[in-house]
Amino acid sequence: MxxxxxxxxxxxxxxxxxxxxxxxxxxxxxxxxxxxxxxxxxxxxxxxxxxxxxxxxxxxxxxxxxxxxxxxxxxxxxxxxxxxxxxxxxxxxxxxxxxxxxxxxxxxxxxxxxxxxxxxxxxxxxxxxxxxxxxxxxxxxxxxxVGPEPLEDSFTLENFIDRFKRKKRSAIKAALLDQSVIAGVGNIYADESLWRAQIHPETRVESLDSSEFKRLYEAVRYVMNLSIEKGGSTARNYVNADGGKGNYLDYANVFRKEGSLCARCGSEIIKTRVAGRGTHICPVCQKVKA
Ligand SMILES: [Zn+2]
The missing domain is CATH 3.20.190.10 (MutM-like, N-terminal)
Structure with a gap:
């Protein structure tokens, strides 16, 4: 989608x-x-x-x-x-x-x-x-x-943290995908943002500390802005208004990269399942919090 x-x-x-x-x-x-x-x-x-x-x-x-x-x-x-x-x-x-x-x-x-x-x-x-x-x-x-637009200049880190308070007991990936929390994040950008922020997708929202929230806030905005710059991701049927494809997936670090090596630590990217969705992580950079 x-x-x-x-x-x-x-x-x-x-x-x-x-x-x-x-x-x-x-x-x-x-x-x-x-x-x-x-x-x-x-x-x-x-x-x-x-x-x-x-x-x-x-x-x-x-x-x-x-x-x-x-x-x-x-x-x-x-x-x-x-x-x-x-x-x-x-x-x-x-x-x-x-x-x-x-x-x-x-x-x-x-x-x-x-x-x-x-x-x-x-x-x-x-x-x-x-x-x-x-x-x-x-x-x-x-x-x-629907929740607020994460790329608006007026959408601050404080707003971001505030939106997640309503989903304290959820896994962070499920909360990111929930359109009533913030708008527009789907499977590709949830995986990419969590990798960038070095957060395991199953981490409960309530156990994230403020530095993790800050990393995630910056990561969500970074990966989506980069993708817009690259014309989006063409995973299946998506084309732009000219009928052309986007090439963000060439820049993805984990999404559909299982078996290749993490750009940060060199470990093998794996595919697992979180929140009912295929989920891609680096098992070394993204540890489940105790
Ligand atoms: Zn890694």
Missing amino acids: PELPEVETVARGLRRLIVGKNIVKVSHDNAKSFPNSLVEVNNFMVGANIGGVRRRAKVIIIDLDDSWSLVAHLKMTGQMVYRGEENWGAGHPNDDFLAELPVRATRVQIEFSDGSKLFFNDQRKFGWMKLLPTAEIKNMPFFIK
């Missing part, structure tokens, strides 16, 4: 590519992927201009200039890919299945007045896109529950 850096990369790409464009046509094939009625689409989407693109947690918000917005969650296999004259066809590192769009997995197709198009593809149909009044976004159940 795409995590914060991947969704941020898509949002930045879309901001560069579609802001200011005028929507002339919308087609969609499946009510689960796009539940709005034709009447809503015709009244509030067709004819509107793209005002801006934002991200909150793993959700992309495309604001229209008529006070309505498109809210999209990519989930497992969702993609948002733009095709315009500037990037249609040759010269891009696209998968073959993305070279020609739409594909069978295209759920929503948005056509702009200049002939360019935005495709929402989703093979497994867990993702969705919804059209709703911008003012109602904050009342969606997801937005009520």
Whole structure:
């Protein structure tokens, strides 16, 4: 599933590519992927201009200039890919299945007045896109529950420690993955952050001391910022708004590195299971606390 850096990369790409464009046509094939009625689409989407693109947690918000917005969650296999004259066809590192769009997995197709198009593809149909009044976004159940954005400048170490107090008895990895604690951290960045902070993923939140919290806070921000810089991680179906892949995994230290050697101490990275998820650690740098 795409995590914060991947969704941020898509949002930045879309901001560069579609802001200011005028929507002339919308087609969609499946009510689960796009539940709005034709009447809503015709009244509030067709004819509107793209005002801006934002991200909150793993959700992309495309604001229209008529006070309505498109809210999209990519989930497992969702993609948002733009095709315009500037990037249609040759010269891009696209998968073959993305070279020609739409594909069978295209759920929503948005056509702009200049002939360019935005495709929402989703093979497994867990993702969705919804059209709703911008003012109602904050009342969606997801937005009520979700924790703060860890990469915001205003998100301090004190805020970070404070958020984890509600999960004292949890394993730190489970708490990191809990979207109500902080937003956007998934399996890849939880493993990478814990390795960097030298904390075993099974360590209970209540037994972390302040220096460990500080290391973890810095590690979470470091690994996710580095990933955004590298265009995210392509583990499965993720592509950026141009249809290209991210290469953060080339820089990963533990995720899917079992059998290779720890960059810090030279021990062998192992794969185990924590919080129900495949988990990668250096057993020497990351010791379970007694
Ligand atoms: Zn190590």
